[in-house]
Each structure stands twice: as structure tokens, then as C-alpha cells.
Amino acid sequence: xxxxxxxxAMSGGVDSSVxxxxxxxxxxxxxxxxxxxxxNEDDRPGERTCCSTDDIAxxxxxxxxxxxxHRVFDYSREFARDVIDPFVAAYEAGLTPNPCVACNRHxxxxxxxxxxxxLGYDHVATGHYARVTHDVAGWHLLKGVDTRKDQSYFLFxxxxxxxxxxxFPLGGMLKDPEVRDIAASYGLTSANKKDSxxxxxxxxxxxxxxxxxxxxxxxxxxxILDTEGNVLGRHQGALRYTLGQRKGLGVACAKxxxxxxxxxxxxxxxxxxxxxxxxxxxVAGEWNWVSGHVPAEPVxxxxxxxxxxPDQPCVATPLPDGRVRLEFxxxxxxxxxxxxxxxYLGDEVLGGGTIEHVE
RNA sequence: UGGGGUAUCGUCCAGUGGUUAGGACCCGGGAUUUUGAUUCCCGUUACCUAGGUUCGAAUCCUAGUACCCCAG
Numbered sequence: 001x002x003x004x005x006x007x008x009a010m011s012g013g014v015d016s017s018v019x020x021x022x023x024x025x026x027x028x029x030x031x032x033x034x035x036x037x038x039x040n041e042d043d044r045p046g047e048r049t050c051c052s053t054d055d056i057a058x059x060x061x062x063x064x065x066x067x068x069x070h071r072v073f074d075y076s077r078e079f080a081r082d083v084i085d086p087f088v089a090a091y092e093a094g095l096t097p098n099p100c101v102a103c104n105r106h107x108x109x110x111x112x113x114x115x116x117x118x119l120g121y122d123h124v125a126t127g128h129y130a131r132v133t134h135d136v137a138g139w140h141l142l143k144g145v146d147t148r149k150d151q152s153y154f155l156f157x158x159x160x161x162x163x164x165x166x167x168f169p170l171g172g173m174l175k176d177p178e179v180r181d182i183a184a185s186y187g188l189t190s191a192n193k194k195d196s197x198x199x200x201x202x203x204x205x206x207x208x209x210x211x212x213x214x215x216x217x218x219x220x221x222x223x224i225l226d227t228e229g230n231v232l233g234r235h236q237g238a239l240r241y242t243l244g245q246r247k248g249l250g251v252a253c254a255k256x257x258x259x260x261x262x263x264x265x266x267x268x269x270x271x272x273x274x275x276x277x278x279x280x281x282x283v284a285g286e287w288n289w290v291s292g293h294v295p296a297e298p299v300x301x302x303x304x305x306x307x308x309x310p311d312q313p314c315v316a317t318p319l320p321d322g323r324v325r326l327e328f329x330x331x332x333x334x335x336x337x338x339x340x341x342x343x344y345l346g347d348e349v350l351g352g353g354t355i356e357h358v359e
Numbered sequence: 360u361g362g363g364g365u366a367u368c369g370u371c372c373a374g375u376g377g378u379u380a381g382g383a384c385c386c387g388g389g390a391u392u393u394u395g396a397u398u399c400c401c402g403u404u405a406c407c408u409a410g411g412u413u414c415g416a417a418u419c420c421u422a423g424u425a426c427c428c429c430a431g
Contacts, residue, residue, distance in 0.1 A: 252370040252385040
């Protein structure tokens with residue numbers, strides 16, 4: 001189990017740097033790979049992105065330190081096509097997309113994995129906090145041991161074929177202090193580098209501006225309504241809002257109010273009490289069953305409706321058209337179309353999909 | 360323009376002689392976070408105006424101003 005050629009996805013951060021060192025030390029023949037996902041002119045000094053020139057330099061340095069080759073692959077076209085464009089289209093349709101899921105599915109474990117196999121590598125390794133196991137039933141995708149950092153939520157799109165060629169060396173470790181200690185023991189410059197956060201391709205977190213620059217269209221102002229239809233104020237573009245949002249509404253009421261409806265057709269945003277956000281069932285599409293098999297019967301399991309949410313007990317029912325209906329034991333807050341929902345049985349990811357609507 | 364009522368942070372309210380003028384919401388900053396949100400912490404901002412009574416007034420009195428209600 002300690003031989004083979006591994007392409008290690010290197011972001012320039014702590015996790016992937018430690019990941020590479022661990023694999024090298026374990027005897028794997030490694031090459032570091034960094035994907036260039038944004039175009040060069042998008043690099044803005046001082047604004048952190050996941051693929052800035054600085055990060056590529058960090059990745060190169062980490063590879064140098066580890067004594068392995070470093071290669072940079074330009075996937076900016078694929079990234080634009082498979083991640084950014086759908087992201088923009090989703091917002092314009094009034095949805096709240098999760099670009100990280102798309103990036104994992106289409107880029108890291110899509111294009112990059114395909115290329116790796118083509119080039120004769122056996123595996124692609126990343127610094128994700130998740131685990132892959134194998135038994136007679138096939139490959140299993142499990143949560144990372146570090147429950148605070150578990151990233152299996154973003155990986156539900158992995159299939160049996162892909163899991164066979166994926167390695168997550170950090171899946172059994174704790175980020176703090178284990179991974180950072182290892183980084184420190186190797187003297188990695190990234191040991192204390194801050195975790196990445198925010199959408200990597202949206203500078204400053206202003207996705208409205210990003211979308212406007214991308215499309216050349218200015219999102220029109222519109223009314224902010226209460227649940228009775230009364231006008232409470234004006235919004236600066238309906239796609240700036242997402243279900244359950246409280247901050248940035250500019251509306252002062254006796255109680256905090258939350259976005260409970262975004263209508264990009266009527267161009268209105270509706271605000272209401274938190275209890276109006278509760279719902280017990282949803283239907284998700286683009287569903288992937290990690291096992292490769294659609295269950296014949298409804299499955300008693302637990303699901304997340306958003307990242308970093310405790311698993312919520314539910315029953316998952318496969319629908320004839322490939323979609324899956326989740327019925328939760330308890331009402332869930334702000335189930336948001338466009339977001340991912342992931343089904344778990346204990347630590348194992350059974351599958352996941354994109355929330356289409358709430359019932 | 361008859362009678363009654365109310366005027367306090369951006370908003371809604373609390374505070375009836377001595378308070379660092381309090382809270383909620385909004386807003387700003389930070390924490391958390393490989394999506395968007397949520398959540399948590401910290402913070403800025405106010406007594407309608409002019410007189411008067413008091414050792415002392417957001418608090419009492421008078422006038423002015425503004426708004427509201429009932430009358431008409």
C-alpha cells in the first residue's frame with residue numbers, strides 16, 4: 001500500500017502541503033499539481049483567492065521542500081464553464097449555488113483526476129478532511145475524523161470509479177493540533193497560514209459585483225416586502241439575498257427579520273419571522289448515490305442541508321426520475337434551493353444532490 | 360384653525376427630579392467558515408426649540424414648533 005504514483009493537488013495551504021509530505025514519507029512517488037482556475041488578470045493584490053500567484057508560489061515552494069516536482073495546469077476555461085458560469089446562472093435564477101461542490105465534482109475529481117490517470121498516475125490526493133475505505137461492497141466515502149473540519153459534505157459527487165483513485169491522507173487526522181504540528185515539524189512556511197475562506201473566485205466576497213462584472217448586467221432595484229405584501233424598503237438587486245439571511249437588509253423592525261422568499265421574476269425580496277423558514281421536506285436533483293446503486297426502499301438516515309450543520313434524522317426516498325425526496329423528523333430552517341444536501345448513515349456519505357424545492 | 364394626546368439613538372420603545380440615559384432592530388468592526396446564510400463578540404449614534412422652577416430636569420411649569428386622534 002505504500003507504492004504508486006500520486007498526483008497531489010497543491011493549493012499552497014497547510015493541508016495540501018502536509019498531505020504531500022506525508023505521502024512522500026510513506027513512499028509514494030508524488031508530483032505536486034496546482035490548478036490555475038482564475039485568469040491572470042483577475043489577480044488583485046491584497047485580495048485572497050484560492051489560485052492567486054502567491055498561492056501558486058507557495059505550492060511550488062512546498063513541493064520544492066518536499067523534494068517533488070511541481071506542475072501547474074491551466075483549468076481556467078473548464079473552471080469558468082463548469083463552476084463560474086453555472087454559479088452566475090444560478091444566482092440570476094434566484095438560487096443560491098454551492099460552487100465548491102461543482103469544483104470538486106468537475107475540476108479536482110473531474111478534469112484533474114482524468115488527466116492524472118491519463119498521465120499514468122494511480123491516484124489524486126488532496127488535503128480534504130474525509131476518508132475513503134474499501135470492502136466487498138465497494139468504495140465508501142466517510143467523514144473526516146476531525147468533526148470540526150469534516151469536508152465530506154463537498155464531496156458527495158464522488159463515484160465508485162473516482163473513489164478508487166482518490167486519497168485523503170488527512171482524513172484520519174485533526175487539523176488542530178495534529179496537522180499544524182506536522183507542518184511545524186517540517187518547518188513549512190504555511191504552518192500558520194490562515195485557512196481559506198469565502199468563494200475563491202469572488203474578490204472581497206461581493207458576489208453581486210462579481211456577477212454584474214461578469215454579465216455586464218446591473219441587477220435592478222426592487223421592493224422589499226413583508227409577508228402581507230407591504231413595502232418595507234428597496235433592495236439593490238434580488239440576487240444579493242438568500243433564504244434565512246438577516247444581515248444587510250437595511251430594514252429595522254421590532255424583531256429581527258429574515259429573508260423568506262427571493263423572487264427574481266417579480267424582483268422582490270420578502271421578509272418574515274424565523275418560523276416562516278421552517279420546512280420538513282425537500283426534493284433534490286442531480287443526485288449521486290456514492291455506492292452506485294439506487295436503494296430499492298426509502299432509507300432511514302440523516303442529512304445536512306448546509307455545510308457544518310449537525311446531521312438531521314430523515315427518510316430519503318428515491319423518486320422514479322432519479323431525484324430524491326428527504327423528509328425530516330424535525331422541521332429544518334431555511335432549506336435553500338441551489339444548496340447541496342448530503343445524506344449520511346453514521347460517518348458514511350450515502351449520497352447527495354442539489355436542493356430543487358422545499359415541501 | 361375647538362378639545363385631547365405624543366415629542367428620547369437611523370428605527371421602535373424604556374426611563375416621571377440625582378442614571379455612565381437602558382434595550383431591541385438597523386448599521387460598522389471582529390470571531391467562526393473551503394459555498395451562500397445562520398450564530399457569537401465588540402462598537403458608534405439620542406433626550407424637538409426657547410424660557411422657567413429647583414442644589415440638581417429627559418423627567419415639573421410656560422410658550423413655540425411638529426405630528427396624531429376626536430370633534431367638525
